[in-house]
Amino acid sequence: MDFLIGFREAARKQSIAKASEALHISHTALSKQIKSLEQRFxxxxxxxxxxxxxxxDAGQILYERSGDLLDQMAAITSSLEPYKEWRHVRIGTMPDIASQYLLPYLQKLEKQGHIVELVCRQSTREVYRMLFDGEVELLVAERASMHPSVWMGDLHHEPLIAVMTVDHPFAVQSKITLSELGSQPLILYVDGCTIRAKLTSLFASMNLPMRIKTEVRFHEVILGYVEHSSEGITVLPQASVTRISDRLVTVPLDHPDARRTISVFSLSRSKGEKIWRLLS
Known part of the structure; x- marks a missing residue:
């Protein structure tokens, strides 16, 4: 392939020196490639x-025939791309998703021959940006609306849970409706949090107000704010509230869409599907 590419470039430019400069190889290396072709035929x-x-005349025949050959080889390479055994993969995610979902699977991925590097960011928005900026090949993050060019595969669904102090009036309930939640001051992460976006969408669909009392930055622990609040409630994924203070209680939200979905995202369908199958 490289020998034919070098030969054709020299033929187009009618100069081995100019061709070698265009291909970023030495004059000597290109001359040897052409010599090898001459010996081969x-x-x-x-x-x-x-x-x-x-x-x-012989060179003209090779030039005319080799163009189709290179086109065919390019088509074959493209067709085989989904089966390419890429090994080193960078996965973008968030710290809680990494610890809850990805770390248990790293050994499985390594057994398949993959060298996995996790790249964490504090907000989902930052994680999504990494994929489009080319910093990572894949994302494991909360599902959101994405450009049609992004392949997505769902991994896991989990309910959203309200968290409050033990002396809160709702602490004794088995479930909390959105209407009840809307009557309370909320403690949520700043704009850019997918849980906040999900709640905003749910409240809007029911024409309910959402009273945000406190906004917490991503690097801060939101449960600490709830524990020291006399009345505020937060909402978190179930996996994030498995270990909480004795001063806090959790109550499920009474709504079928009050849940988050963890998905695999990739600009390459083949890569996305391969990791998705290993993690599913």
């Missing part, structure tokens, strides 16, 4: 001229 491909080189 037992023909002379170029004649030297005062201006550079010129194709012989």
């Amino acid at each position: 037992d023909v002379q491909l170029f004649m030297r001229t005062a201006q550079g080189v010129k194709l012989t």
